[in-house]
Amino acid sequence: MNNIVSEPLEFMPVERKNGTYALRLCLKQGELTAGMMKNVLDTMSRFGLTSLRATTGQRMNLEGIPKEKLNEVVESLGTAVEKAPPAMSVCSGAGLCKYGMQESRGMSDKLLAVVMQNGPYPFKVKSGVSGCKIACGLSFVRDIGMIGGPKGWDVNFGGAATKNAGLGVSLGKNLSEDEALELAAKALTFYKENGRKRERTSNMVRRLGAEALLEAVK
Ligand code: SF4
16 A cells, blocks of 8 residues: 555535535546545545445445535545536446447447537436446436447437336447447437426436437437
8 A cells, every 4th residue: 555646536525414525536437546545545544534435326425524624625635526527327348348249438438528518408417338238337227328239339318217217218229439429419419408407318208209309319
């Protein structure tokens, strides 16, 4: 541990019910480097913090920070941001997983750039990228879902894992990376122009019909 150099982190402060704060670490594809871990451990040790919790969106929350210590903890850890990047569920993909058909981690970086470029949106946009149809990246129940196959990428839009759970609408199959990203961008533009405030993509697609979405992304 002595030869590991501490790396600064970006994070979003979140107020908790009990008046304490959590810092939501903005991790790329859920990954913590050794330098980031050193920073987190040093900070936890310095301020007597005991809980670092994985979120469902492949992030980590450093919990239990008293309000009066928040500024000091922020200073110790790195940079506070107002908003964390949009949520991405990404599987290991072809580079690591023996079942992988496509490289989901590279696709996830490109999809995140598309999501961020096209915003803001009526409500949150969660994406899922999976290297094969087993879909560990929850791609069938995400606003945007990319699923790798032997001939390319399948793209789904408007899936949800909420109380109105449902699969996304299939926008295309066996696409190149560029074709898949272009479809995702068109679907996001449709959402931006037609979604109501705080309406998720799944509810918008139910309200307007899958045909309207499919027509818009042609
Ligand atoms: S979705 Fe497929 S490629 Fe990705 S981790 Fe699961 S089994 Fe592996």
